[in-house]
Amino acid sequence: TVLDLVAELRRDFNTAILFVSHNLGVVARICDRVAVMYAGELVETAAVEQLFRRPAHPYTRGLLACIPRLTGNRNGQLDSIPGRVPGAGQPTTACRFAPRCPHAAELCHDEPPALRAVGNSYVRCHFAGELERLASDAGERRPPAVEAQDALRVTGLEARYPVRNASLRSMFGGPSAWLRAVDGVDFELPAGSTLGIVGESGCGKSTLVKTLIGLEETAAGEAKFLGFDLAQPLRTRDRELIREVQMVFQNPESTLNPSFSVGRQIGRCLRVMGGVGRDRLQEETVAMLEAVKLDSGYYDRLPRQLSGGEKQRVGIARAFASRPDLVLCDEPVSALDVSVQSAILNLLLEIQHDHATTMVVIAHDLAVVRYVSDYVAVMYLGKLVELGPVEAVYAPPYHPYTQALLAAAPTADPESPVKTVRLQGNVPSAIDPPGGCAFHSRCPLRSLLPDAGAVCEIETPPQRETGPGHHLYCHLKPEQLGG
Numbered sequence: 001t002v003l004d005l006v007a008e009l010r011r012d013f014n015t016a017i018l019f020v021s022h023n024l025g026v027v028a029r030i031c032d033r034v035a036v037m038y039a040g041e042l043v044e045t046a047a048v049e050q051l052f053r054r055p056a057h058p059y060t061r062g063l064l065a066c067i068p069r070l071t072g073n074r075n076g077q078l079d080s081i082p083g084r085v086p087g088a089g090q091p092t093t094a095c096r097f098a099p100r101c102p103h104a105a106e107l108c109h110d111e112p113p114a115l116r117a118v119g120n121s122y123v124r125c126h127f128a129g130e131l132e133r134l135a136s137d138a139g140e141r142r143p144p145a146v147e148a149q150d151a152l153r154v155t156g157l158e159a160r161y162p163v164r165n166a167s168l169r170s171m172f173g174g175p176s177a178w179l180r181a182v183d184g185v186d187f188e189l190p191a192g193s194t195l196g197i198v199g200e201s202g203c204g205k206s207t208l209v210k211t212l213i214g215l216e217e218t219a220a221g222e223a224k225f226l227g228f229d230l231a232q233p234l235r236t237r238d239r240e241l242i243r244e245v246q247m248v249f250q251n252p253e254s255t256l257n258p259s260f261s262v263g264r265q266i267g268r269c270l271r272v273m274g275g276v277g278r279d280r281l282q283e284e285t286v287a288m289l290e291a292v293k294l295d296s297g298y299y300d301r302l303p304r305q306l307s308g309g310e311k312q313r314v315g316i317a318r319a320f321a322s323r324p325d326l327v328l329c330d331e332p333v334s335a336l337d338v339s340v341q342s343a344i345l346n347l348l349l350e351i352q353h354d355h356a357t358t359m360v361v362i363a364h365d366l367a368v369v370r371y372v373s374d375y376v377a378v379m380y381l382g383k384l385v386e387l388g389p390v391e392a393v394y395a396p397p398y399h400p401y402t403q404a405l406l407a408a409a410p411t412a413d414p415e416s417p418v419k420t421v422r423l424q425g426n427v428p429s430a431i432d433p434p435g436g437c438a439f440h441s442r443c444p445l446r447s448l449l450p451d452a453g454a455v456c457e458i459e460t461p462p463q464r465e466t467g468p469g470h471h472l473y474c475h476l477k478p479e480q481l482g483g
Contacts, residue, residue, distance in 0.1 A: 001422065003030055003410070022337045024067055025367070025410030028052055036060045039086050039096040046121035048414045056123045058101045058131060066342035067412050068371035070394065078342035078371065084293060095126070103131055151191035151358045152212075152326065156184050156221035157231075159204075159211045163431055179430045181207040183382035184221070189375065191226075191325075194352060194359040196373030196390070198366060198405060202427055204382040205362045206250070209328040212360070213247045225326055225358075243273045246324040250331040250362075252311035256303040262289070263299035266318050273322030288317040293343050309336045316344060320351055329361045333368060345372055366409045370394055375469075378402045381438040382430055388470030397481035399472045400445045437461045437475065448480050 007030060010017055021027055027034055028048060035045040036057065044057040055061045065079035083100040086092070095101070098108040107126050118128045125131075159182040181204045189195045197205045210216040212223055214234030223230035228241050249255045257265060267285040270276040276284045286296045292313040303311055312332070319327055332348070333341040349372060351357055363369050369376060369390075376393040378386040378401060386399040393402065407421035423442045428434050434441055437456040446453030453475070461473045474481065 001408075004422070006030060022341075023365075023410065024052075024063065024338060024412040028412050028414040028416075029410045036063070041096060041124060042115060042122075043097065043124045044121060050120055052412065052414050056118050056121050056128045056131070057097075057125050058103055059097050061131070062100075063338050064412065066338045068342075068345070068365075068367040070367050070370060070406065070409060070411060078346055080343040080346060081339040084295070095124075103127060151226055152187075152189040152195075152360075153224045154185055154187050154212075154221070155223075156186060157208070157211065157218065157223055158182055158184060158220040159207050159216050160219045177431050180382050180433060181216075181430060182211060183430075183433070185379075185382075185384055187375075187377055187384065187387055189358060189360070191358055192352065192356040193374040194348075194361055194372055196369035196376045197360065197362045197379060198364070198369055198376065199379035200405075200427060201364075202430075203379045204430075205379055206330050207382075208379070209247065209330055209360055209362060213245060213328055239273075243322045244324050245326045245328070246319040246322060248312075248316050248319045248327065248329040248332045250334065252308070252315040253303075255315055256311060258303050261300050261302055262294075262306070262314050266314065266321055269318050269321035288321055289314075291320075291347060292317045293340060309340055312336060313340070313344065316347075320357075323355055324357065325355075326358045326360075329359060331362055331364070334364070341368070348372060366394075366406060367411075378405070381427060381433055383438050383473070385439060385473050386471065388467070392467050392470035397466055397472070397478045399474055400443050400476070400481065401439050403481075404444070437473075445476060445480070449475060 003026065006017070009015060019027065019031060031048050033045065034048050034051045036043050036051075036059065038059050044051065044055070044060050046056070051060065052064065055064055059081070062079065062081040066081070068078060081100055086096060093112060094110060095104070095108040095113050098104040101108065105126070111126075113124050113126045115122050115124045116128070158180070161179040161181060163177040163179050183204070185208060187195065197208065199205055207216055211218055212230050214230070214232065214237055217233055218231040221231070225245065228244065230245070234242075263282065263285050266288055267281045270284050270288070271278070271281055282299070286299060289296065289298055294310065294313055294317075298306075298310070298314075303314075306314065316332060329348070333344050336344060345368065348359065352359060359372075361369065361372055373390045375388065376390050377384055378393065378399060380401050386393060386402050394406070398406065404421045404423050421444065423444070425442050428438070428441055434457070436458045437443070437460070440446055440453060440456035443453070443456065446456050449455060455475055459475070461475050464472045464474060464478060466472060466478045472478070472481070
């Protein structure tokens with residue numbers, strides 16, 4: 001909706017827009033020209049169709065190869081660009097990208113390339129126009145290392161927030177209303193697999209995982225993980241449960257202690273939760289940093305000396321330091337560019353395979369969720385509207401809400417047609433949610449039912465199974481749903 005508004009304002013007011021983004025799908029959708037920067041230099045600029053169809057610089061090609069897709073084969077690892085971006089201000093008499101470039105020659109290490117015209121593009125590369133598209137060497141995606149057995153079982157889980165106003169009742173300490181952030185959620189997740197949770201902002205995704213980690217109080221229902229009771233608050237959990245269940249938070253700024261170095265914060269988790277002795281502590285801490293693409297030079301840095309993406313990588317390293325069996329990830333790659341994002345996503349899958357880690361991942365990027373997940377849950381107003389294996393959820397028949405989310409997801413292809421399924425209005429208040437189907441006030445397909453979908457306002461939608469483990473909560477029959 002916001003991207004539609006940007007396009008409308010640009011058209012109506014004839015406004016020039018300079019748009020900065022990590023999201024290449026958004027760039028492909030709204031931009032006319034693209035400029036690619038690396039280490040403070042412009043390395044390629046071209047019309048958007050030209051750049052996405054025939055990228056001329058190795059770095060641009062590497063970025064495009066890192067992107068997870070909404071369609072196609074999801075086996076194997078994502079490509080990632082080896083090495084790291086050089087530090088700001090480092091002088092060089094060579095190509096800045098040469099240490100990471102698969103096509104670098106002696107010339108690249110001796111002489112900096114100039115920005116020159118190559119066809120309709122401008123490229124800073126000695127060999128621009130001579131490179132062939134990089135081939136992916138991805139292998140097959142490795143399955144979980146354990147047999148499928150229910151590790152995480154959630155039944156009727158509810159979480160509520162008290163809402164107070166100036167009424168006499170609230171003055172005496174009682175809430176005047178309750179915001180039902182999680183409203184009767186049920187799912188089972190096999191050990192060693194990943195559940196992706198998607199939905200609009202405010203639908204209850206983050207509250208769900210905060211309830212599982214113990215940061216929010218459970219109002220009703222049960223949550224069990226390998227015999228542990230996740231319904232108990234964090235303050236009453238023993239160290240073994242805390243070690244087994246860790247979380248990567250959306251905002252690393254609020255989870256890192258500004259007074260302690262990166263090495264001390266990761267090392268403390270390794271020592272207290274991972275049982276690493278002091279004689280091996282620095283070595284193990286550096287190994288964790290390198291696993292998330294940070295070198296040993298970060299060991300003594302303070303959080304204020306890191307970029308947002310670097311802070312998030314420290315948060316990921318700290319979460320996995322205790323080798324937990326369950327990791328809850330709340331937007332773990334939202335602050336990262338696509339090259340670092342692909343490395344982190346590959347890392348998450350590698351850890352999942354090697355240590356049989358069960359993961360729950362929240363993300364707004366549906367392509368990221370598709371890549372990392374074995375199962376997907378779609379949430380709306382605190383409830384699940386669709387749940388199933390990833391390939392089933394991303395293929396018709398969809399729940400009307402899932403269909404709208406997929407239609408709105410930008411793809412890194414400027415020639416791809418833009419789907420026009422748009423939801424009208426805002427998400428209803430969770431303080432006073434609508435009766436019947438929570439989605440009925442915004443559903444574009446309810447007119448297919450008799451009496452303009454009057455049943456949707458009265459009755460809770462039935463659970464419809466359209467395939468093994470794939471459930472939709474909708475009054476419409478599968479053959480009526482979008483494809």
